[in-house]
Amino acid sequence: MKLLTIAAAALALTAGLSQAQTIRMGTEGAYPPYNFIDDATGEVTGFEIELGNELCARAELDCTWVRNDWDSIIPNLVSSNYDTIMAGMNINEERKQVIQFTQPYTPAMPSAYAALSADADVEGGVVAAQTSTIQAGHVAETGATLLEFPNPDQTVAAVRNGEADAVFADKDFLAPIVEESNGELVWVEGFDTVPLGEGIGMGLRQSDTELRDKFDTAITAMKEDGSLNALILKWFGEDALVFE
Amino acid sequence: MFSYCTDPSSLEGLVWLSCYLTSGTHLLFYASFGTVLILLAITAPVALLFGYGGAMAARSSIAPLRWFGKLYTSMVRGVPDIIFFLFVPIALDQGFEWLRHQALCDSSQPVWQGNDFVVCDAAKLPLNTSAAWVHDAYGIFLAVIAFSVVFGAFAANVLFGAMQAVPRAQLETAEAYGMTRRQVTRRVLVPQMWTYALPGLSNLWMILIKATPLLFLLGVEDVVYWARELGGAKTSAFSYPHPDWRLYYFLALLVFYLLMTWASERVLGRVTQRLSRGQATMGGDAQRKGAVA
Amino acid sequence: MSCTQTIIDYGLRSVGIGERLLPREGYDLCQQFTLIGSGLIWNLYFAVLALAMGFVLATVVALGKTSSSPWLRRPADAFIFLFRGSPLFIQFFIAYEALVLLPRAGVEVFGLTVQTSWLTKAWAGALIVLTLNTTAYTAQIFHGALMSVPRGDVEAADAYGMTGWTRFRRVIWPTMLRLAWPSYTNEAIFLFHATTLVYFSGFPAFQQRGDALYYASYFADRTFNPFVAYPIAAAYFVVATLLLIWLFGCVNRRLNRHLPGRGGRVRYRPLLVR
Structure with missing residues (x-):
């Protein structure tokens, strides 16, 4: 009953406004x-x-x-x-x-793996990716263990703190992060340009x-x-x- | 904010920090504390209203209404509140738009087209042309309803229990004076039940405070959203690059909530004392004894 | 794919047994029921272990709170205020952020290297948070019950010549438990429902192994239809909650078995505790 009243009020409130594209x-x-x-x-x-x-x-x-x-x-x-x-x-x-x-x-922008060391095991280790991205789908299909996060910066944080061995994301997103990490983060050798999508x-x-x-x-x-x-x-x- | 903040990259130390903490995004972060307080201020009375309705329904002499009341009050015992929060706003939003679609548009057009839920432009809620704040307000409105439904069920439980706890003799006295059922409810039952309901309602308020971070799950840009957004590591694409500071932001939130709890406890303690005055309860007896001595 | 096959593939998916990839198509009722049910294993795991450990710890904290020594009372008060005064959601976030700061190589304690990396996993980290959280709430309940143990009971124990530990174990503790049990049942229900927060806050789902709500939201996201997956999860929780109430009711009857005509049905009022 109350819901209906509120619905009616909401209807009345916004009904008369004009509309453009x-x-x-x-x-x-x-x-x-x-x-x-x-x-x-x-x-x-x-x-x-x-x-x-x-x-x-x-x-x-x-x-x-x-x-x-x-x-x-x-x-x-x-x-x-x-x-x-x-x-x-x-x-x-x-x-x-x-x-x-x-x-x-x-x-088609390439994706890339970034990790703390260039020889990180991206096919058998733990890889972080953002939930429901094509990268997450890709990791799930490789032999790697997928660690999913809702936010992109959480995936990078997971690598920094060792939670994950590598992060897999769009290369353009990772590039400035890798460059500014003073050598802490590096591209994974052989996996720095993965065509996807x-x-x-x-x-x-x-x-x-x-x-x-x-x-x-x-x-x-x-x-x-x-x-x-x-x-x-x-x-x-x-x-x-x-x-x- | 300050005039010296125009070029943050040249700043250092405390000056940098003062600029950082007053950046546009931080001001939005501070404002989001207001959002939380507004939500609390609106939800509490609305939930109490829902609860009152639920409790009255559960006591009703009309069977279907009573069943509805009982179902509503027992619903939250079985199901985690988060599931309601994930479910209710979407259902409400689509429900409202569907109603408006039926009323305002060519209703022969199907609302569901494949995966898409499409209503005509005039039925959109809020309209596409509305200002951003209207959309934000609508989001908060849905959140308030979702919170009120869940906490209304809790409140109904408390109020139902409190109504049962009002001494039977008091109600019988009222009946003996020739009051009708409605009069008994209005003049005796409702005024008398508050003292019994208060411990439960205080608890409910505490739970409500602690449920506010879940706003974040409803897509409202609340304190948790901003703490996560601001605390995350920032590259030089941003004016104020910094490493991962989320821990500090969440500690700030922790302090905020502890303060809220502490303040609430003090206020509620006073109200309890006030309401116990002259009541035939342990608290009331203690006050009488204190007054005599 | 038949439903039996789905159950074999995904019945234990949440603990890593069975098909590695989550379903990508179909999303029929069988898949949803199986996976969400599989996720419930984690909810039960968190609830059972947190309650068991929290029960023991809460007794200790409650005793500390009743102690006359401020060295015991103050820390117990502070602990209870900290965990009861802040949202569990925030506690999860902070715990995760703090636990990942521990050195990865392990901590040196008396020449032994203690591994720390497992602490950031949900099964351990979230369990610790939940345990501490329920400890605080339960301690508050137990403290209230300790305060209302009838003086006569204690005097009777004294008259029998019981002292110290014997008096506590045989008289005070059982009475406290009996008094606290209805509230404690509510706390248990609350905690069980709070386990759904684990994967919605700081802790990541490792290899897509999550709880019931994690899978429910997986399906709701894929099918764009919240009207199936969430009610399924809700139904599972209703059933599990009823079981929990029944179980606690049995214990309650046992605790009250010496009292004629009392301790029949417990009235559950969720609000009087949390």
């Missing part, structure tokens, strides 16, 4: 340099935020950013809490069964084909005029992979 963009905000929270403002920033804003401008959409934890990022998309995902999400078959992707906006794309609900097409067009345009490559170089450094 506003797109809510879901992101994680914990995966630098793809997306992270700016210390100064508390807002999300990063490669995907800059790219997403540019895409929205080109597609003439009104976009706002929404932070959501990684492990519930797809469920919240399909239940329409936001309309797109730009969160360093690799395109793969398993996810395609549930959501659809635009064309990739990065080349088809590149990172924007995820959308399968029923949202119209929106997908708009973003696809915008991505194509950015690829053609070179502005996408310029963005990639800006955020991932001079030797980053770019589109041909």
Whole structure:
């Protein structure tokens, strides 16, 4: 009874508001340099935020950013809490069964293993990865023992404290961490570039084909005029992979 | 915050720390303590209301209502509260949107399209065009309902027990004065039950305080979210790079919760004394004796 | 795949026996019931061991709290306040963060190297936290019960010439237990339900071996449908809780067997304890 009253109140409260095409963009905000929270403002920033804003401008959409934890990022998309995902999400078959992707906006970015020593046993040891990432799926299929964490920085912390022998993640995410660790973390020899996935794309609900097409067009345009490559170089450094 | 914070990389020591602790993200962290307090302030009365409804239903003379009350009050004994927290907000959210979809949109459109739960734009809750704070407020609203459902069931248990504990003779006296059943409830039962309910309700308040970190599981950006976010190791992509400091952030949370508990214990101790005045209980007797001596 | 096959593959998955990869497709009811049930093993493991160890420790702490010496009373008070005054969720986080700071190579104690790495695993680390947590709550209950042991009982024991340990073991302790038992039952239920927090807080799931809720959320995430997996987990917990209540009821009858007409059914009021 009370629930119904509250529901009715909620209905009345928001019923009369106007509506325009506003797109809510879901992101994680914990995966630098793809997306992270700016210390100064508390807002999300990063490669995907800059790219997403540019895409929205080109597609003439009104976009706002929404932070959501990684492990519930797809469920919240399909239940329409936001309309797109730009969160360093690799395109793969398993996810395609549930959501659809635009064309990739990065080349197939390699993943990599990082560890405390270059000869860490990544095929028989303990490997940390973020829950429900393609990297976690990959580790589960190798002989290694998978240690799952909900947050990306927890996976790195697990290696630092010896909980795991190695961490497996997108190379671009690990690269600055490895560089700034003063030699504490190193790439695992022979496993510093593991091709995985088809590149990172924007995820959308399968029923949202119209929106997908708009973003696809915008991505194509950015690829053609070179502005996408310029963005990639800006955020991932001079030797980053770019589109041909 | 301070004017000298424009270039954090050039700062050191305490100055750096003062800038670090007043960065935008830290201000959000401090604000999230307010979120927790707001949640407590709203949930407590709402849960009490739910509990009162549940207890009255459990005492009802109408059988289906009584069964519902009994089921509601016994529900939380069997199932861990986290399961409710993971379940109730999603169910509520989809329930509301479905209702609005039926009312505001072309209801021949199916809500479930494959995996997708899609309602028309006008039925979205909150609307896509709403400001960010509306979305945050809605998230907290769902959290309040989820907490109230669970703690309402606990409260119903306490209030039901308290109503049973009111001495039968007091109710019979009221009946002898010719009061109707409703009058007895309103004039005697409810005023008298509080002293019996208070120990249970105090306990409930303590449990509620300690359940607030679970907000984090509901997707609300609460103290736990920010402690984890801020404490994690930061590379130079951030203005204030630092190693893994999560332990310190969680120790700060620990202190916050200990303070909350300590303050609550003191306040509740006073209220208990106040309510025992003139009651036919051990506490009331002790006060009378103290007054005589 | 038949359901029997699923049960063989995943029935003991949570302890690492059976199929290595979790199901990737289908997600039928059989898979959900099997895996979530398999996860319940961990909930039972944490609950049983934490309660058993907490019971012994709580008696000690409760005695410390009643002691007239401040050297015993103050630490007992502080311990109880610390663990009762803060959320278990935060305790898990802090314990994990603190335990991983221990040196990996082990700690030298009197020339022996004590391994520490196992402490960061959920089976040990979370168990320690749960044990300390329930110790604090139970000690508070036991302390309350000790305070209400009838003076007559103690005087009767004195009259029989019992002193010290004998008096405690044969008179005070059984009476305390009898008085504390209804509240202690509630504490046990609370603790059992709190075991679902283990994999939702600091402790990582090693090789995807988790508890009932871990697998329930696995399925809820994959199927995007919280309306099946969580109710299954809830059903398991209802059954396990009823069993627990029955078990504690049996003990209660035994504790009260010398009292005619008393100690029939225990009334469980969850709120009067935690």
